[in-house]
Amino acid sequence: MNIGDKVRLLRAKEQGVVSRFLPDGMIEIEIEDGFRIPVMRSELVPVSPLEAERLLKTTSYAPQKTVTPSAPAILSNQGIYLAFLAVNDREYTLHLINNTDWEFAYVLGEESAGATGGVQFRGLHSGLLKPKSQQKMNDHYVHASFEDWPTFVVQGLWFRAGKTSLRAPLIKRFKARTTTFFKTKTTVPVLNLPGFLTQLDAESDQSQASAPNSNRTAQPQPKRISPEELKAEMLKPKSEMEGVSFERPSAVVDLHVEKLLPNGTANRNPAELLKLQLDTFEKMLENAIASGMNEITFIHGLGSGSLRTELHKRLGKHPNVRFFEDAQKQKFGYGATKVTIK
Structure with missing residues (x-):
């Protein structure tokens, strides 16, 4: 679902266009007359071109009757x-x-x-x-x-x-x-x-142009x-461009805290340590993709299983991951995940 896509509500008759993504799984949609409302993502379904075509055909065979003028069609103006x-x-x-x-x-x-x-x-x-x-x-x-x-x-x-x-x-x-x-x-x-x-x-950037003889303030010209x-x-x-590194990572990346922080945790709490592990995982995975690697293995250990669960959740949604599986059980037990890259 992208900005500009047409959607409809599951439990209401309204249709609209996606205008903005909000926090906590909310999406702002623009309905008729330019009104914008926040809706939970789970309450929206896309309106496919095929669905719209079938609805049009169904309407064309309906008995003729007097129809009052309807509101203007909702347009996707951005994208x-x-x-x-x-x-x-x-x-x-x-x-x-x-x-x-x-x-x-x-x-x-x-x-x-x-x-x-x-x-x-x-x-x-x-x-x-x-x-x-x-x-x-x-x-x-x-x-x-x-x-x-x-x-x-x-x-x-x-x-x-x-x-x-x-x-x-x-x-x-x-x-x-x-x-x-x-x-x-x-x-x-x-x-x-x-x-x-x-x-x-x-x-x-998308202010509509003023009509002739309009009293609106003229729009600023693009900066040259x-x-x-x-x-x-x-x-x-x-040196100003060194924020992202694309060095080829090793085939096996150890995410244990003692490997990432060999000099100690410096009083970091569990939430901060988990964030460090996840940030390292994301960086190494993206570097592996950018450098053309076919696969990479992450050692996450057993523990409470929260790190493994979060890694598998993110891998399942990643567009460049072909599949992933528990790796090298003889060596790591179930404490490692092997990722195959598209």
């Missing part, structure tokens, strides 16, 4: 993404995703520093994205040269047949940063494949990056 999908352990492909109910005419390109210090723009692709569709670009982006990736620029216009509100053009720049980019791994909308995702049309700012950003020391 333009750049997505990077791994081709192998070295390269990524770039996709432009339109998960809205609008047609999106776009131009996509790259900005990079020129030889004379200015900014050069290179066009990659242009076209028209239909609602709930995507476009794959031709270029591949190499993991080893991540810090040299360009700034991606997307410019777009919105279109929908009939009477609609005028929407401001979308102009968005995106520069991938090591400290945040690899934390965005999720299931990519429309493609339903794992990838690294960034949303270009966040709600704060000067050549000096771009050059200074690209010449920042690499």
Whole structure:
């Protein structure tokens, strides 16, 4: 379930569009007339295109009768993404995703520093994205040269047949940063494949354009990056990008506290120690995936079983895990889990 997906309530007649994810399993949906309500995730089901089509056919055979004008259809207004999908352990492909109910005419390109210090723009692709569709670009982006990736620029216009509100053009720049980019791994909308995702049309950026003779305050123009700012950003020391490590981990990772904290626990409580073990597990698993490993084993011990249970829970939801099993019973008993990576 993603922002922009159409859903309906299990115990009520309302339908709406997912607008925001809230804490504690709550989801905010926008229903008719623009009202937004929080609903438990377990009380929502997606409305599939096939279901909508069947409902339409059923209605077409109903006896003709006078129908009062209904409220306007609920539109998915947000959902333009750049997505990077791994081709192998070295390269990524770039996709432009339109998960809205609008047609999106776009131009996509790259900005990079020129030889004379200015900014050069290179066009990659242009076209028209239909609602709930995507476009794959031709270029591949190499993991080893991540810090040299360009700034991606997307410019777009919105279109929908009939009477609609005028929407401001979308102009968005995106520069991938090591400290945040690899934390965005999720299931990519429309493609339903794992990838690294960034949303270009966040709600704060999507103010509707003012109509002619309107008294509304004019919307601010997108900030333009000067050549000096771009050059200074690209010449920042690499030490600022050391927040995420992608060193290949060992085939067997021991999560025992005495291995992680050989100098003592320093008065950490059990909850803090468990968090340290889980953080280490997450980091080693992601490093194993990023470095192209086929499998990795985690030693978690027996104990109360809480660590093993939490590891198996997270592994069961991970899009890049093929399967996992108790490993090397002769050596570890049931205190280790072997993970096979897709």
